[in-house]
Amino acid sequence: MTNEINKTAPGRIASIRRGATWLLGFACLLVLAGLIGLTCVDVIARYVFNSPVKGAYELTQLMLASLIFLALPLTTAAGEHVEVELMDGLKSRFLKQFGAVAAGVATVAVFALLATELADHAEKLMRRGRVTDSLAIPLYLIGWLGAVSFAISAIAAFFWSLKRFRAKA
Template sequence: MSSEPDTSASRRFRGIRRGATFLLGFACLLVLVAMIGLTCLDVVARYLFNSPVNGAYELTQLLLASLIFLALPLTTAAGEHIEVELLDGLKSNILKVFGAACAGIATVAVFAVVSLELAEHAEKLQRREQVTDSLEIPLYLIGWLGTASFTVSAIAAIFWTLRRLREKA
């Protein structure tokens, strides 16, 4: 049982989290299926018909970047990032809480800085109208997806850190 009261706000938050998790997971699934389908189609077209799919390599690169950006908030919300627990051997709960707080603040700060840098880069790509080489797909779309991903990951890291601090306290 949860130690926090089941208010309408907490039920609403859990519903939003479940919905966002479902949507991001489904988007990851679609991108992964598209990557697999594109690769299979490219291989079949290349070896059976001697005619590879135009831009398959380019599309695969964009789909892979999209997959990573879509999965990042899910990984953060689940607390599945690789972490080194240097302070867990300590006996003092105060030091453990302090270490968890510092790690959480650092994680949120890194995600926020990367999000801001990606936003600046995406804006430059959009202003300069940068596109991919063969298919001429606008690159700023991936930049803005990355910006959104790191922003959502920063928010997820805040909630993950708060949950972790409650557990350690």
């Protein structure tokens, strides 16, 4: 029974990754389409009808933050962050592996720290009842989205680091 579970686990992990990638990508698409639509409607309403969309500035800020938080795990999982190869010229295999491990540990640690700090901040926003100025949208929603995003990114960075370590080995 354990061998059967071990054989199907990589397939399940791959399908979970594909599903999460599709879901996050689709959410990014919806937010980006909403952002474009809101901007177009606001510009037309502002210059043609002299009546801008109420709260468009707030909605734009919230949608941009959401877009960044939704795209962060996708960028991390694809290994597409900007990086500097400080030890690229080294010939020593040990030093290359050490650099890959150190970079991976640092990345996972920073993402995990940001996830916990954002979760703490979102909790404070929720307790204090903080909302946006004109539309009264609760700010803790963006905080929790960011916390979840960084937590997923920490997991993605862990697996990316393992893959990179094996490639440098």
